[in-house]
Amino acid sequence: MTEVEELRNQLRQFAEERDWDQFHSPKNLAMALAGEAGELLENFQWLTEEQSRRPSPEVLAAAGEEIADVLLYLIRLADKHPTSRQDGRRGEVPYQARNRPQSTEPSMDLITRSSTGPRAIGLLAPSSGAPPPAIVDDRVIGQTVPTAGTALLWRGDFQNARQMLTAMAKRADRHPRKAKKPSSPAEAFHLHRQAQAQRARTLGMLLIELDADYGIALRRAPDIRQACVEAWGPGEGSTVVSLRELLGLVGAHEWRAKGIPIPALDGRIHPHYGVFTPIRREYVDLVAQAPLPQALSSLGLAFDVGTGTGVLAAVLARRGIARVVATDQDPRALACARENVDRLGLAKRVEVVEADLFPEGRAALVVCNPPWVPARPATPIERGIYDPESRMLRGFLAGLAAHLVPGGEGWLVLSDLAEHLGLRSREGFLAMIAAAGLEVAGRLDAKPRHPKASDVSDPLHGARAAEVTSLWRLTARPPNLP
Numbered sequence: 337m338t339e340v341e342e343l344r345n346q347l348r349q350f351a352e353e354r355d356w357d358q359f360h361s362p363k364n365l366a367m368a369l370a371g372e373a374g375e376l377l378e379n380f381q382w383l384t385e386e387q388s389r390r391p392s393p394e395v396l397a398a399a400g401e402e403i404a405d406v407l408l409y410l411i412r413l414a415d416k417h418p419t420s421r422q423d424g425r426r427g428e429v430p431y432q433a434r435n436r437p438q439s440t441e442p443s444m445d446l447i448t449r450s451s452t453g454p455r456a457i458g459l460l461a462p463s464s465g466a467p468p469p470a471i472v473d474d475r476v477i478g479q480t481v482p483t484a485g486t487a488l489l490w491r492g493d494f495q496n497a498r499q500m501l502t503a504m505a506k507r508a509d510r511h512p513r514k515a516k517k518p519s520s521p522a523e524a525f526h527l528h529r530q531a532q533a534q535r536a537r538t539l540g541m542l543l544i545e546l547d548a549d550y551g552i553a554l555r556r557a558p559d560i561r562q563a564c565v566e567a568w569g570p571g572e573g574s575t576v577v578s579l580r581e582l583l584g585l586v587g588a589h590e591w592r593a594k595g596i597p598i599p600a601l602d603g604r605i606h607p608h609y610g611v612f613t614p615i616r617r618e619y620v621d622l623v624a625q626a627p628l629p630q631a632l633s634s635l636g637l638a639f640d641v642g643t644g645t646g647v648l649a650a651v652l653a654r655r656g657i658a659r660v661v662a663t664d665q666d667p668r669a670l671a672c673a674r675e676n677v678d679r680l681g682l683a684k685r686v687e688v689v690e691a692d693l694f695p696e697g698r699a700a701l702v703v704c705n706p707p708w709v710p711a712r713p714a715t716p717i718e719r720g721i722y723d724p725e726s727r728m729l730r731g732f733l734a735g736l737a738a739h740l741v742p743g744g745e746g747w748l749v750l751s752d753l754a755e756h757l758g759l760r761s762r763e764g765f766l767a768m769i770a771a772a773g774l775e776v777a778g779r780l781d782a783k784p785r786h787p788k789a790s791d792v793s794d795p796l797h798g799a800r801a802a803e804v805t806s807l808w809r810l811t812a813r814p815p816n817l818p
């Protein structure tokens with residue numbers, strides 16, 4: 337398959353996913369093509385011959401975007417034009433004639449990259465072999481904002497780059513209005529995630545260069561060296577990174593420095609970059625309020641499975657449990673949890689260990705707050721929220737009975753959002769509990785208080801408004817008597 341055919345197929349899929357096929361008549365496509373060609377012309381209108389041969393960075397970026405748009409509409413039109421189906425050769429002319437531009441002109445380079453479709457650019461080493469991005473600076477501010485498919489390396493004022501990112505975000509947020517109306521909550525969820533991924537790809541195209549020690553050689557650039565070291569470790573040569581990711585990392589650094597207040601601890605938790613952060617208080621309060629099992633009076637030992645920042649282990653220790661063993665598999669979480677229990681003066685009572693789910697032995701109380709939604713995480717940061725095929729939930733339930741002393745309890749913290757999204761059923765969940773040899777001894781419920789729960793413009797509002805977070809008190813079912 338040629339690159340152009342591949343692109344034609346991507347365009348088909350793109351239109352299909354959004355139900356835009358209905359709007360892509362040859363008439364509409366021809367009009368859109370003419371509109372884009374007009375926008376392309378605008379970029380060159382007042383230039384001399386010479387200026388148009390050596391475009392400035394802003395013309396380069398804006399024209400590159402328009403050339404890509406013209407190409408995309410032309411391919412789509414060729415695909416939808418009735419003659420192209422009756423006579424394959426006519427339909428294929430544009431693909432064959434235009435396949436892989438050979439020119440070394442920078443604007444052609446932009447087309448080549450746009451035509452491969454949006455690429456996710458995270459930390460991109462210059463040696464990675466990826467095509468170099470277009471270089472842009474302050475002069476593009478206030479002009480057509482470049483879109484996905486064209487990576488832009490910013491060489492202007494840092495604060496102006498932030499402004500440009502905001503403008504790109506506004507533009508990206510306008511698109512969903514045309515999106516397909518979902519026919520079910522599950523479809524709404526998938527479309528929402530698709531839109532989020534597309535938005536992240538688009539915004540990830542604005543890149544900033546970092547020196548070997550993470551310094552930024554741009555006007556009005558903040559010193560973010562410490563934030564980068566915290567997230568990625570010491571620098572190893574200069575790198576190019578998306579501004580969006582960089583700003584996220586600076587936010588994470590501020591959270592880590594200030595900490596977030598946890599009333600149940602009468603203290604603060606300092607989350608590290610990439611570690612699940614307890615912003616939703618209701619689940620922490622459930623663990624702070626549930627009645628402690630009697631078995632703790634004979635064995636003062638609890639496990640916190642998948643401890644993250646260590647928040648639940650700290651709450652259990654503050655409730656007077658003599659010893660808590662907290663596990664995680666993520667090195668960032670392990671370091672973060674150790675630092676938090678240390679800061680809270682609980683290091684003697686909370687031991688943080690690396691383990692796949694459970695530590696060795698049995699405890700009187702085993703707590704676990706797995707990711708709540710069965711779905712594939714798109715980024716490592718999403719691993720605290722999405723769990724493919726409910727692996728952690730299933731693993732916890734399957735191993736719980738073997739890690740409880742008689743009379744001990746497992747506390748599973750889980751929201752029913754997945755049920756409202758049609759991604760898990762209550763019956764299926766209860767069947768998992770029964771199949772693991774467990775019984776439900778009780779349940780404490782809480783309504784989420786985070787702002788999204790009442791945001792009517794949120795595409796998942798229906799499910800979020802109905803969501804309940806529960807602490808399930810589970811016990812091992814006694815073996816059948818003969």
Ligand SMILES: C[S@@+](CC[C@H](N)C(=O)[O-])C[C@H]1O[C@@H](n2cnc3c(N)ncnc32)[C@H](O)[C@@H]1O
Pocket residue numbers: 612613614641642643644645646647648663664665666669691692693694704705706707708720721728
């Ligand atoms: C949703 S977060 C909960 C973190 C913390 N307990 C809390 O409530 O804020 C789930 C945590 O489980 C960890 N995790 C995932 N799979 C694990 C496994 N197989 N063994 C241990 N920890 C795991 C993740 O790294 C993450 O820190």
